[in-house]
Amino acid sequence: MATPFILINLKTYTEGFGHNAQKIAQSAERIAHENDVRIGLAPGYMDIHPLNVHYSLPVFAQHVDAVSPGAHTGHIVAEAVKAAGATGTLINHSERRLTLADVESAHTMARAAGLETVICTNNVATSGAAAFFSPDYIAIEPPELIGSGVSVSKADPEIIERSVEAVRSVRETVKVLTGAGISTGECVKTALDLGTDGVLLASGVVKAKDPEAVLRDLVSKI
Amino acid sequence: MATPFILINLKTYTEGFGHNAQKIAQSAERIAHENDVRIGLAPGYMDIHPLNVHYSLPVFAQHVDAVSPGAHTGHIVAEAVKAAGATGTLINHSERRLTLADVESAHTMARAAGLETVICTNNVATSGAAAFFSPDYIAIEPPELIGSGVSVSKADPEIIERSVEAVRSVRETVKVLTGAGISTGECVKTALDLGTDGVLLASGVVKAKDPEAVLRDLVSKI
Amino acid sequence: MATPFILINLKTYTEGFGHNAQKIAQSAERIAHENDVRIGLAPGYMDIHPLNVHYSLPVFAQHVDAVSPGAHTGHIVAEAVKAAGATGTLINHSERRLTLADVESAHTMARAAGLETVICTNNVATSGAAAFFSPDYIAIEPPELIGSGVSVSKADPEIIERSVEAVRSVRETVKVLTGAGISTGECVKTALDLGTDGVLLASGVVKAKDPEAVLRDLVSKI
């Protein structure tokens, strides 16, 4: 199996922008280095450039719009995200949904700009559909688990397994992330055992008292 | 092959609501009856009930929202569309895009309400993705052809053929409509020859001086 | 003072469409007639035409889009709403928000089509802003009260009073409806005492076991 991928979404938490983002980046860089896992951060747009300059970590945008460079005030263009140093981008996160047409178009633009792509989906059917676009990753976020504090392994492992099956039935090589219900190393282990290639998580790390300790625990059972 | 399906989208054209909708319905009913083809109308919401009461034609909503009955002022609930007498509904028309999650959810709700489903898509990739939801029809509307007056057969038959292939590669039984570039019986013939099961068109009929003559021409080469 | 206006929003409640809408309309017509108050209904789009044909009541659309007749599949055009028999329309309901530009444009189009206009707002500041468009009514729906079951008089009468002031400071003649926190005749009385010209309510009537009894109570203290 390829190196598991742990992607931390900093959202727009106070604990996740500016100086706080830098502290989390520092911890993530250290733990990724020590444990030979891949840990990425998805900070707010304003922190993409400074995190990229100061840390050696894959930095992901939280979203890109389905627009090319041009007259699109306030929008996020894949090329500008790349120019700021990002490695990849989330697309269609549950808090930033796109139309079907725009998921496809934003994905195509992100790829053309040289970004790795993580398309977020909410259930088995949308996972299978999004797989048709051949992203690098599909991150499944079952609505029942988002921010619930319930572990994916306890709650409904079946939705993850069936989503992996749906994705693979459409495109064999698309990787899958477990996108909700992750807070401990035990959860990460379950996610990998269910056939996914890593995890996408947010509050479990960002809002923790000691993010570094949580990161250390997350990678402990891999 | 099954009976070809000709679905006329009345949009919100002045020529397509109220009394004008009734005149088009009358013509469509007559020509469908005389020629043994299936002609459906997708009128504005307010005309679903009267058209259904007065004519013997499949009536489609132009859109349904991904919401259940409840506190959703101004939205379109599949069950209410069904209660008004509709046979089916368009979903995700190019002028009324939905998020990927909502396409799936609106489709599931429309099915549960007993509506036939036509999901509109804009290219090969989104056609393949939407096929994963197993709608009754995928209507492909290549943006280059929408309202262009250019016939699909002249412009780019390949996008239709490749979309049909994409749909069938995901779900063998999903039918496909050619959703743009249709104005004459010759275009309808081309659409069927390209492997689609019918057509979705609008202005060619609705804004015609003599809609009945256009309808008569549309079915003439089937 | 002008006759108070009681506007019942049927939303997309199961209890508010099709046959259920007709029953509420029948009750509302009877009680309005007996008590010399003005009671209007805002049903789903599909019920505008049948309610208008069968009952003698002002019928309001729940929403209109900021588009003219044309290629706008799935949208709500003011002229089509008028053609279906509506008297007026809600604009910018809390469940169907419009951009600032579209509130203004939809309002202008509704007026041009001959519809009475009720612009919904959420606080003092947006009430003052919307008043600048000179609608017939501003309906204030403080988010704290929407669907809360708490009476406006108990909760926060001040937000209503200050909104009335804000509206009148911009446009003296714009009428105001209390748009949340209304379930009894006592609430209606409070709403009128606070300087508003009527009420906009929904679940209190629509989801009641006996809507006619609730309507009778609502008008009892006027």
Added chain:
Amino acid sequence: MATPFILINLKTYTEGFGHNAQKIAQSAERIAHENDVRIGLAPGYMDIHPLNVHYSLPVFAQHVDAVSPGAHTGHIVAEAVKAAGATGTLINHSERRLTLADVESAHTMARAAGLETVICTNNVATSGAAAFFSPDYIAIEPPELIGSGVSVSKADPEIIERSVEAVRSVRETVKVLTGAGISTGECVKTALDLGTDGVLLASGVVKAKDPEAVLRDLVSKI
């Protein structure tokens, strides 16, 4: 009169992000310094931090969302914009419209975060409405002029004059920017003569062969 304000919106033009943004900032800083006018830049989000670090210029965000810090992946939080060093923000640009409720809420949040606010509007009525929120500036962008290359003075000076009147009738102290139809120093002079306090422009500078020459011309008649 206060120092006129020239605000350059870099949009998502290729000529306006990354290194190109830095070159424009360098020119703008020099010309502002030499001429004692206030020149601000509104770059893409990723360039807010580097421009703020390297240049002594007011930097504006192109948009903020109506959300507080929290679980809002992909959104723009006023506090994070401020933390990145921004001086102010555009709100409701014609390419990034917000609902009426969100214009008010985003404005309130931007103010609370200590940002200067520029609310964009499209006509006389929306200018008057937005003035009720007491922003620092209203930037009027008549749709007829946006990106048209037509000078505001030639096209329709009246819409600017009437918008200024509308704004002042609601809030005496709100300043106004002419937000379209500006490409030369002559246009800037006209804008000031019409009673506005500055200009908002984009392509005229950003897509110019020699942005510094354009900037020099823009300030030449003040």
